Amino acid sequence: MKAVGEESASQELQRVVGAGRRADWVMASIGLAILIVAMGTLISVFADLIHSGWPRLTDPDFYTNFPSRRASDAGILSAWVGTSLVMLVTIVIVIPLGVAGGVYLEEYAPHNWISDFIEVNVSNLAGVPSIIYGLLALGLFVYTFGMGQTVLVAGLVLALLTLPVIIVATREAIRSIPQELREAAFALGADKWQTVRLYILPAARPGILTGAIVGLARAIGETAPVITIGALTFIAFLPPAPLQSDFPYLNFEWLNAPFTVMPIQMFNWVSRPQAEFQVNAAAAGVVLMIMTLAMNGLAIYVRFRLRGRVQ
Amino acid sequence: MTSVDAVTEDPLLVRGRIQPSAEFLTHRRLADRLARVLLAAAAAVSVLVTTGIVYVLISESAGFFAHVPLKEFLTDTEWTPVFENARYGMLPLLAGTVTIAGIALLIAVPAGLALAVYLSEYAHVTVRETIKPLLELIEGVPTVVYGYFALLFVTPLLQRIIPGLPGFNMLSPGVVMGIAILPYTASLSEDAMRAVPKALREGGYALGFSRFRVATRVVIPAALSGISAAFVLGMSRAVGETMVVAIAAGQNANFTFNPLEGAATITAYIVQISMGDLPYGSIAYQSVFAVGLVLFIMTFLFNVAGFYLRRRFREVY
Numbered sequence: 016m017k018a019v020g021e022e023s024a025s026q027e028l029q030r031v032v033g034a035g036r037r038a039d040w041v042m043a044s045i046g047l048a049i050l051i052v053a054m055g056t057l058i059s060v061f062a063d064l065i066h067s068g069w070p071r072l073t074d075p076d077f078y079t080n081f082p083s084r085r086a087s088d089a090g091i092l093s094a095w096v097g098t099s100l101v102m103l104v105t106i107v108i109v110i111p112l113g114v115a116g117g118v119y120l121e122e123y124a125p126h127n128w129i130s131d132f133i134e135v136n137v138s139n140l141a142g143v144p145s146i147i148y149g150l151l152a153l154g155l156f157v158y159t160f161g162m163g164q165t166v167l168v169a170g171l172v173l174a175l176l177t178l179p180v181i182i183v184a185t186r187e188a189i190r191s192i193p194q195e196l197r198e199a200a201f202a203l204g205a206d207k208w209q210t211v212r213l214y215i216l217p218a219a220r221p222g223i224l225t226g227a228i229v230g231l232a233r234a235i236g237e238t239a240p241v242i243t244i245g246a247l248t249f250i251a252f253l254p255p256a257p258l259q260s261d262f263p264y265l266n267f268e269w270l271n272a273p274f275t276v277m278p279i280q281m282f283n284w285v286s287r288p289q290a291e292f293q294v295n296a297a298a299a300g301v302v303l304m305i306m307t308l309a310m311n312g313l314a315i316y317v318r319f320r321l322r323g324r325v326q
Numbered sequence: 327m328t329s330v331d332a333v334t335e336d337p338l339l340v341r342g343r344i345q346p347s348a349e350f351l352t353h354r355r356l357a358d359r360l361a362r363v364l365l366a367a368a369a370a371v372s373v374l375v376t377t378g379i380v381y382v383l384i385s386e387s388a389g390f391f392a393h394v395p396l397k398e399f400l401t402d403t404e405w406t407p408v409f410e411n412a413r414y415g416m417l418p419l420l421a422g423t424v425t426i427a428g429i430a431l432l433i434a435v436p437a438g439l440a441l442a443v444y445l446s447e448y449a450h451v452t453v454r455e456t457i458k459p460l461l462e463l464i465e466g467v468p469t470v471v472y473g474y475f476a477l478l479f480v481t482p483l484l485q486r487i488i489p490g491l492p493g494f495n496m497l498s499p500g501v502v503m504g505i506a507i508l509p510y511t512a513s514l515s516e517d518a519m520r521a522v523p524k525a526l527r528e529g530g531y532a533l534g535f536s537r538f539r540v541a542t543r544v545v546i547p548a549a550l551s552g553i554s555a556a557f558v559l560g561m562s563r564a565v566g567e568t569m570v571v572a573i574a575a576g577q578n579a580n581f582t583f584n585p586l587e588g589a590a591t592i593t594a595y596i597v598q599i600s601m602g603d604l605p606y607g608s609i610a611y612q613s614v615f616a617v618g619l620v621l622f623i624m625t626f627l628f629n630v631a632g633f634y635l636r637r638r639f640r641e642v643y
Contacts, residue, residue: 035536039448042538046444049437049508050457056505057464060475067478115368123365135633137372142559142629143622144566146593147379149600150618154382158606175375182372204346208358229466236468239568239593243600278470278569285474285573293478300471311466315459 061304068297077298082250082280086291091299093250094280097166098235098306100254100269101276104170105177105234112174113181114216114223120182121189122211141179148176149243157244164245166254167270172240177230184226188219221321225314232310236303238278250275277303383622386615393609399616405579405595407610408602416617418581422496422589423621426571427564429500429585430507434560437504438511439546439553445512446519447541461509469506473573476502481574494576494588503570511560514636518552519545555635562628566621568593592617 071077080090120137124130152172156162192215200210216223254272277299284296346354391399394414402415445454481498485491522545530540546553576588577598590598596614604611 031534032536035539038538039536042440042541043444043448045440046448049441050444053437053441053464053505053508054460056502057467059479060467060471063475063479064471112368112371115365116372119365119369123362124369133369133373135630136376138633139626139629140372140375142562142566142625142632143379144563144568144593144625146566146568146596147383147618147622147625150386150596150615151375151379151382153600154386154615155378159382178372178375182369206354206358208361209354211361229462232466236466236470238468238470239572239597242597245600278468281474282470282569282573285470285477293474296474300468300474303468304471307466307468308463311459311463315462318459 061301064297064300064304066297068294068299068301071295071298072301077295081252082275082283086289086295089284089292089295091277091280091302093253094275094277094299095302096253097250097274098276100166101169101173101241101274102231102235104167104270105173106231108171108174109177109181109230110227113178113227114185116178117182117185117223118189118211118216121186122207122215137179137182141183144239145176145237146239146243148172149240151175152240152244163271164273165271166274168244169241169246169274169276170270172244173234173237176237176240177234180230180233181223181227184230185219185223188222188226189215191222192218221317224321225318228310228314228317232307232314235310236278236307238282241276241279242282246273246275246279277306379622383615383619386612387619389607390609390612390616394613394616403581405590407613408599408604412609414613416592416620418579419590419592419595419617420620421581421583422571422575422579422594423565423591425583425585425589426496426500426503426575426591427561427567429497430503430564430567431557431560433501433504434507434511434564435557438508438556438560439515441508441512442515442519442553442556443541443546446516447537447545458513461512464506465509467506469567469569470573472502472506473499473569473571476570476574488586491586492576492588494574494578495586496575496589497585499570499574500585502574503564503567506570507560507563507567510563511556514556514559515549515553518549518556518636521552522548551635551638555632558628558635559632562625562632565628566593566625568597572597592621 065072076088077090078095079092080088081093082091083089116137120130120133124133149172152168152175156168156171157164162168196214196218197210200214205213250273254269254274281296281299281303284292284299287293399414399416401417402413403417404413404415405418406413445457449457476498477493480502481491481493481495484495484498488497491497526544526548527540530544535543571591572594575591575594577590577594578588579595580587580589582589595617599610599614
């Protein structure tokens, strides 16, 4: 190269370093710009919803009225009650099942092709589109088992959908526990199950809790699988209350009741051409977002608070 | 640790003796065996779910394929199962699905990669640890909310820039979906980059590389399989995304790749039929499971490819 001879070595170096610096600066700015656009989108989603839904958000009837043909009378009572009941079913099913599955895969499963198969399977399930779970529930629960379009079926389908999330969270939480804790337990004479029950699970609890909250937050907002099982959008009554004043105090009738949930109610209002219903949709969206953001915030808080307790 | 006491507090364990009672040991053995069986059963549920999905999709779509030849299903360019003169070519649905997913990936992959480079190579640890949970919030927003946003915020915005853009189009849901899955592709790519050993980076710095050069010449090539996993898994997610497209892309099957037109996707079609009142067992009804099967096969291939790509980057280092 001719230039090298003429240009002094320090000038050459300066040029290279300067070019590198510029590239670094450009790259960092691009990264920041993307970050700002992404966060800006999140903020504008929320701001737009609040702005459009304000008239209904500030109307107390919105929270205590059933859906109605008149947009100004319509409310989200049956939707938020439905969401609460469905999530109750989901939590009761998925937490024990997911944690148990995760514990087995991480602590018990032998290293063979069966465990390998289950692992690929869980990873694939985590990526199966939610609407496919809806088809599963429609074909199997609703028609083959004849369970109908009920709170129980919706809770069940959301539980299956969340299952891989809980399994993965449990496994990751357990994986981060130092091996010494297990060895110490064994040295004290504990057997496998005692070790898991008394040492591993308590130590993994923050991680599991975080994963579970994030998974359930996503389940609250899931629309597609619940629509697919044929949930109704116009529910002007509430399921029977789970608690009653006379014996046996608990009432499980609500499991077999028809229902609607928040995201379906919102979808129903968005799809209507009238602008007044879209105001309702925006207001329902705000409530839905506050629910999920609050749960995600809780997960962040749990992770932050409990991180580093067990090292 | 308070749980140390729990062992000694067990009522079956005789206090003050080194040797636990025989009764305690029997109980303990039984509990251990029972726990093992129950935990294994719980893990097996996930296999049952997959089996259930495959069984339902195949058995329900069998009726559909008994009526519609596979060739028509795969090559016909009209999808009108609810019309008088029904045609069952799924290409329009596939075109809609691929177009919208393509737009989403065009945003989510390069932006996700750049964001991942920024987070893993440039950002300070405290910045990164603050930003990652915030990014998770973007992923946590319900998709029905994104659908609303695409239809009633982004589309009107785009209509100002592109005159004549119809209210239902593929561009707007594609863009919104791209931003919605951005945190996902970014965090997968970032995981892959963080797994690259520090020594490799330091080798680059010792040669006088800038951060940018280290990122593009050392880290990205070393993390390539993990980054491809991010791409493939992002594709899987984009293809299966439902509510954004069902709300903002319209519900007419339309054989086009033009993002400025509206077109139904596979998922939007399933939603449309589910919201209607077709009788169980009719051909149109079974068609939902047939297109669902196609969707499942597509995402299955992406997911398995993603799984092995991710596992590879974990094993190398």
